[in-house]
Amino acid sequence: MILRVQLCKGEDARFISHLGFMRAIERAIRRAGIPIAYSEGYHPHPKMSLAIALGVGLTSEAEYVDIELGSDMPVADALKALADSMPPGISAVSACSVDGKAALAASVEYASYRASGATPEAAAAFACGAREFMARGSSIARIKTKSGEREADIRPLVREIRAGAELDFTCACGGRAHLRPLDLIAHLGEIAGAVWDLGGCRISRTGLYFTEGDALVSPMCARCRDYVMAGGPIPRS
């Protein structure tokens, strides 16, 4: 049985690295007594996989982990045990069981983010930049890489931007195509002639999505059963 859990990474945990986040989840699973399966061999590893790494400094309402269980456990019981075992700053908010293999990372195509905390002037400038960006057919941006910078057309990677006091956007995420939120924000700032103050603002991941045809769907919808939210079972919408 594959247990899929939705996790939130809050303010107190936003500076934890992806590896640290993974270790924290693994240890919470062990504390919770979830019967996770281990790989064979000299060095057994717990069979779990996270969807997509989140940048250091970001919070998230939409982290997902697939946990392969060695023996079945009711989803509601597993979620309750996990929710009670999470370290400060991380919470388990919903869970379901998934048919077939764990394929989170391979299936994620899009992510949505919310950037908040800009001054009203900066927010207005970014709104202009966003409108101009979306009107373009292509937009060459400078992308930060480990070794420096490269240029790339990021327009095809952005599906939607809603700009107001906050900046909500949905962009490609995953193995096939990926855009980091800070690269988009920096590019919009360049278009608008405004600077995004890294220290004063907050970026949160608000969703991760698979695609069905042209539609975005939650990882908790595709081939899932027994969906439960922390606090008790609710009818699936």
Place this chain on the structure above:
Amino acid sequence: MNIRDMLDRKVLPYISNPARYTGHELNAVRREHGDVRASILLAFPDVYEVGMSYIGFKILYDVVNRRPEWIAERAFAPWPDMEAKMRAEGVPLYGLETFTEARKFDLIGFTLQYELTYTNLLAMLDLARIPLRWDARSDGDPIIIAGGPCASNPEPIAAFLDLVVMGDGEEVLAEIMAEVAAAKQTGMGRSELVEKLARIEGVHCPRLPNPVRRRVVADLDGAEFPRKFIVPFMEAVHDRIALEVMRGCSRGCRFCQAGMIYRPLRERSLPGLCDLADSLIGSSGYEEISMLSLSSADYTYVRELASRLARDYGPRGVAVSLPSLRVDSFSIALAREVEKSRRTGLTFAPEAGTQRMRDIINKGVTEEDLMSAAGDAFESGWDQVKLYFMIGLPYEADEDVDGIGDLARNVLSLGRRIASRRGKSGRVGVNVSVSSFVPKPHTPFQWFGQNTIEEIISKQARLRDRMRVRGLSVSFHDVQASHLEAALARGDRDLAPVIQRAMELGCRFDGWGDQFRADLWREAFSELGLDPARWANASYSYDDPLPWDYINMGVTKDFLIREAEHAVRGEITPDCRKGDCSGCGACAGDVRVRLADAAFEKGAERP
């Protein structure tokens, strides 16, 4: 803006590894300072992931925080990028739990694990905006305490400390906290309180020339030990449960300070350890538990403990590990049972290359022991073996240095022979790590000067020449750093201005190869007209007064002299676990060698 907001907005987004500075880990204890009667900031003068690896630090955190009327928070040395940012933004040193400014604590307690952290200690005081020297502090400043192995000669940093704690810290810290809480109620002044605390057994006050006897916990089973460890989000250097199976070591290696100052050997009971392990595994979720001590393979019930832990927790994904292996077949058999993985390689510490030299240092290991242990390791499927040696030991001759190369080559060819039966002789590798001997206070070698820098460099070159063999790799400890370590270890009060000057010049993290600035240290010494060789290379006679003479760490000077004389003649002193008492002086009253009680294991009442 408070510290928390400053960090969030102005500091942490711009520095490396911000999770070092945010706290909020599982099992961290947060309490309002207004609700408690006494507070201490436990300060570790190295970076977070190093400090979070020390069991002593966790014990002290628990001793304070298990009482709801006290609070202990943690602070670690900020990495240079963080320190620069804190200074630029005006953020002072703070406690990780509640982001309370360091100055607001009643006490700041530094752990002194290593001499090359002294500049970090001063940088932390400076970041805390507390006067560096005790004589510049006044009412309102926290009381600065230090403890740990380097406290057994605190003289080089005595000018910066109000109090120094000698020996085991768990009981004495509770006594100190109680006194501080009581003094706050009566409104006692700072200097009066310092003097009062100095009357607690095991506490020394550098401004009062009081002789001091170290504290020692007689029975570890009766002592407080945490049931919950803080679980870091960031990977600590030793990121696992450390189950302290015993304290002290009965082997009596003459170079080993820990082996002298933590005497006598005190084992915990097997049921006690199983109970602790169960709590710690359940409350942490860690994937590894390590049996910790100076020589864990010596623990009376090591095999029973290891197999119980593996049996009970292996199915829950918890691996058992042994941090230190003895050089013998028993240890290999144990490692084979316990450590499922053969990937990491095994480490042995013969320490010296010839039997003559191993007898001088009382390392009871023979070449046959090493060859049979290494042979067993290769037979069992390990093909990487690491060997630890020291050069510059007392009475060392060229043959002893050459012996290290011979021994390493013998181990390598043995490994090749065994592995070739599996057709894998090419995979065998022997890594040799060679450090330079640093004479330490309270050891039989405390009177010996360290080899000069030139002598060590020439011995390293000699050895390197003899190790140019495929499959053999050798690494040496930094000569300048070892020289400084020796000067600080054997130093006196004249060194305080040098350490302060080095800190002002920018020296930090001197124990880190990539951060150590030998040039700035040289500048600091020469500005003050001093030479580290005066302390590092000085040889003393038994009658010469030593800076740490006023500190009684348990073993007597007579014993150390006897051991030094045995060393001259290459005479072995037997392991006191086996009943041959060498009269070291560490046992007194309740304090004695305690082995896990066989009768108790069978369920009988303890005597």
